[in-house]
Amino acid sequence: xxxxxxxxxxxxxxxxxxxxxxxxxxxxxxxxxxxxxxxxxxxxxxxxxxxxxxxxxxxxxxxxxxxxxxxxxxxxxxxxxxxxxxxxxxxxxxxxxxxxxxxxxxxxxxxxxxxxxxxxxxxxxxxxxxxxxxxxxxxxxxxxxxxxxxxxxxxxxxxxxxxxxxxxxxxxxxxxxxxxxxxxxxxxxxxxxxxxxxxxxxxxxxxxxxxxxxxxxxxxxxxxxxxxxxxxxxxxxxxxxxxxxxxxxxxxxxxxxxxxxxxxxxxxxxxxxxxxxxxxxxxxxxxxxxxxxxxxxxxxxxxxxxxxxxxxxxxxxxxxxxxxxxxxxxxxxxxxxxxxxxxxxxxxxxxxxxxxxxxxxxxxxxxxxxxxxxxxxxxxxxxxxxxxxxxxxxxxxxxx
Amino acid sequence: xxxxxxxxxxxxxxxxxxxxxxxxxxxxxxxxxxxxxxxxxxxxxxxxxxxxxxxxxxxxxxxxxxxxxxxxxxxxxxxxxxxxxxxxxxxxxxxxxxxxxxxxxxxxxxxxxxxxxxxxxxxxxxxxxxxxxxxxxxxxxxxxxxxxxxxxxxxxxxxxxxxxxxxxxxxxxxxxxxxxxxxxxxxxxxxxxxxxxxxxxxxxxxxxxxxxxxxxxxxxxxxxxxxxxxxxxxxxxxxxxxxxxx
Ligand SMILES: Nc1ncnc2c1ncn2[C@@H]1O[C@H](COP(=O)(O)OP(=O)(O)O)[C@@H](O)[C@H]1O
Ligand SMILES: [Mg+2]
Numbered sequence: 172x173x174x175x176x177x178x179x180x181x182x183x184x185x186x187x188x189x190x191x192x193x194x195x196x197x198x199x200x201x202x203x204x205x206x207x208x209x210x211x212x213x214x215x216x217x218x219x220x221x222x223x224x225x226x227x228x229x230x231x232x233x234x235x236x237x238x239x240x241x242x243x244x245x246x247x248x249x250x251x252x253x254x255x256x257x258x259x260x261x262x263x264x265x266x267x268x269x270x271x272x273x274x275x276x277x278x279x280x281x282x283x284x285x286x287x288x289x290x291x292x293x294x295x296x297x298x299x300x301x302x303x304x305x306x307x308x309x310x311x312x313x314x315x316x317x318x319x320x321x322x323x324x325x326x327x328x329x330x331x332x333x334x335x336x337x338x339x340x341x342x343x344x345x346x347x348x349x350x351x352x353x354x355x356x357x358x359x360x361x362x363x364x365x366x367x368x369x370x371x372x373x374x375x376x377x378x379x380x381x382x383x384x385x386x387x388x389x390x391x392x393x394x395x396x397x398x399x400x401x402x403x404x405x406x407x408x409x410x411x412x413x414x415x416x417x418x419x420x421x422x423x424x425x426x427x428x429x430x431x432x433x434x435x436x437x438x439x440x441x442x443x444x445x446x447x448x449x450x451x452x453x454x455x456x457x458x459x460x461x462x463x464x465x466x467x468x469x470x471x472x473x474x475x476x477x478x479x480x481x482x483x484x485x486x487x488x489x490x491x492x493x494x495x496x497x498x499x500x501x502x503x504x505x506x507x508x509x510x511x512x513x514x515x516x517x518x519x520x521x522x523x524x525x526x527x528x529x530x531x532x533x534x535x536x537x538x539x540x541x542x543x544x545x546x547x548x549x550x551x552x553x554x555x556x557x558x559x560x561x562x563x564x565x566x567x568x569x570x571x
Numbered sequence: 572x573x574x575x576x577x578x579x580x581x582x583x584x585x586x587x588x589x590x591x592x593x594x595x596x597x598x599x600x601x602x603x604x605x606x607x608x609x610x611x612x613x614x615x616x617x618x619x620x621x622x623x624x625x626x627x628x629x630x631x632x633x634x635x636x637x638x639x640x641x642x643x644x645x646x647x648x649x650x651x652x653x654x655x656x657x658x659x660x661x662x663x664x665x666x667x668x669x670x671x672x673x674x675x676x677x678x679x680x681x682x683x684x685x686x687x688x689x690x691x692x693x694x695x696x697x698x699x700x701x702x703x704x705x706x707x708x709x710x711x712x713x714x715x716x717x718x719x720x721x722x723x724x725x726x727x728x729x730x731x732x733x734x735x736x737x738x739x740x741x742x743x744x745x746x747x748x749x750x751x752x753x754x755x756x757x758x759x760x761x762x763x764x765x766x767x768x769x770x771x772x773x774x775x776x777x778x779x780x781x782x783x784x785x786x787x788x789x790x791x792x793x794x795x796x797x798x799x800x801x802x803x804x805x806x807x808x809x810x811x812x813x814x815x816x817x
Contacts, residue, residue: 175683179678183664186666191666388662391628391658392720392723393679395654397727398679399648
């Protein structure tokens with residue numbers, strides 16, 4: 172092994188990669204900068220339409236309104252729904268969108284109430300329409316008020332205290348700090364994205380340095396220099412790793428930027444909005460963990476793209492790598508992190524995803540981290556040896 | 572000293588099989604120090620395979636060769652230090668300049684610092700590449716790319732040059748400067764294994780030749796002896812193939 176040769180190869184590959192600005196920008200840096208914005212922005216967009224629906228007034232048509240003028244007054248006073256005329260049958264009215272919702276009072280509704288019997292109501296709504304379901308929940312609020320009003324009246328007549336029929340008074344206190352809730356939200360959406368971007372970050376570079384040398388016919392000259400194959404592989408590997416780590420760094424920075432800045436607030440439900448946060452310490456630990464992943468994936472994408480004889484073929488070979496990373500990180504969705512047993516951390520990719528979750532939830536367990544590091548280190552070495560072995564096979568290097 | 576032998580390349584019964592296909596069948600040849608040895612053959616004859624074995628890119632299935640006294644099978648790294656290999660397909664790094672490419676290969680051949688820079692200037696001088704040295708390889712003409720490929724191969728000043736169809740795809744002027752460079756290198760005492768199917772070039776510069784066909788060596792020996800009684804090398808070559816076919 173010659174450190175000088177490794178260094179020479181590393182420097183050349185970095186120079187070559189950096190000069191390929193367009194590829195570097197288009198396929199690595201720009202996606203990495205924008206991806207977090209897109210992923211974080213989508214829930215925000217949904218939250219936005221939710222708020223707008225809540226603020227808008229949906230339409231309601233009432234059948235037999237005369238049965239209960241009090242209910243009608245209450246509806247008008249609530250100001251959350253607009254009364255419209257019924258056109259045709261109630262089902263068609265809702266389906267055609269002539270009203271978001273239809274409330275039908277039974278013929279005997281008024282009479283039933285005055286005889287202190289239950290008054291029958293039918294609500295027609297469209298569960299597939301956001302507008303209709305929003306109107307439904309607003310109507311339920313009004314009906315709830317109406318219900319309480321009638322109970323009040325009846326109890327008053329009998330001189331019974333309201334508390335008699337209210338045995339429970341519920342207070343729910345959320346003990347999680349805002350940071351912890353923020354951590355939960357991030358721990359659900361971030362790990363797969365991070366794993367994905369780390370996987371793709373160095374792939375272009377890895378292909379360029381391996382199958383690229385074959386396709387551009389530069390490999391043969393390289394193989395007859397005094398540099399050992401292992402040194403060539405090591406230098407190239409370090410260069411791919413550097414590109415991947417750069418990608419990872421930019422990714423973490425851009426996450427921090429989007430979360431601390433434009434996209435940090437407005438999460439959660441409209442009543443209980445939540446702002447996300449991402450501390451410097453968290454970023455540092457996540458960068459460390461993702462670096463492990465970067466080491467493993469750099470080796471792997473180099474090894475598989477060396478097997479290919481053209482860029483196109485290499486594309487076919489790295490696709491399963493991306494798929495594995497996705498599968499491994501999405502598997503984490505099915506696992507509740509509090510119950511994750513140690514042996515889950517022996518599964519590559521999944522373990523790193525779980526570790527990132529733990530970091531975000533501030534529950535990092537060091538035995539988990541150690542096992543993850545161990546497994547990743549071993550796999551990295553295997554992929555590197557594999558890459559070096561491939562680089563010594565004339566049948567692979569000069570396939571026809 | 573191993574490089575004081577008369578035969579700086581000695582190929583002894585080299586056989587190369589790709590799976591069942593026999594690409595080279597017991598090929599032997601021994602150019603002397605300071606000679607240009609022409610490896611002549613049609614497309615697919617086995618010229619590139621021979622070059623790749625001598626340059627340690629391929630391992631022979633059987634047989635052995637000594638280059639500068641080192642065995643290609645057991646002393647591959649010393650062999651690599653002794654050769655300057657120019658493969659048929661010129662591949663350069665398009666985003667690097669010619670100087671950067673040659674410097675890269677110089678470093679990988681254990682050169683460094685002032686020595687390396689001076690050597691690069693010298694090689695670029697010999698190949699009259701001066702004004703193109705600092706342009707990106709992607710912008711160079713085919714001829715200048717080939718010259719960079721030669722500079723890259725010989726930057727460490729090896730005693731043996733292995734040139735595989737070095738003029739293929741070049742215009743007349745570029746081909747001429749490559750041929751002239753080879754002549755000049757012979758004057759400097761270099762030994763060259765030069766494969767080609769361009770008979771006029773071979774006739775002009777070869778001292779010895781090997782005629783290779785379907786992986787077998789039909790003739791090795793002096794160029795003059797080979798063309799004696801024929802109208803020239805092309806005539807002698809086609810005749811040799813015709814006799815072989817019978
Ligand atoms: N890597 C390889 N795998 C399989 N067959 C090969 C390989 N390289 C060369 N060959 C075959 O060996 C024969 C000789 O090829 P080559 O040495 O390239 O001929 P030349 O350089 O004289 O044109 C050809 O038939 C070619 O198809
Ligand atoms: Mg050839």
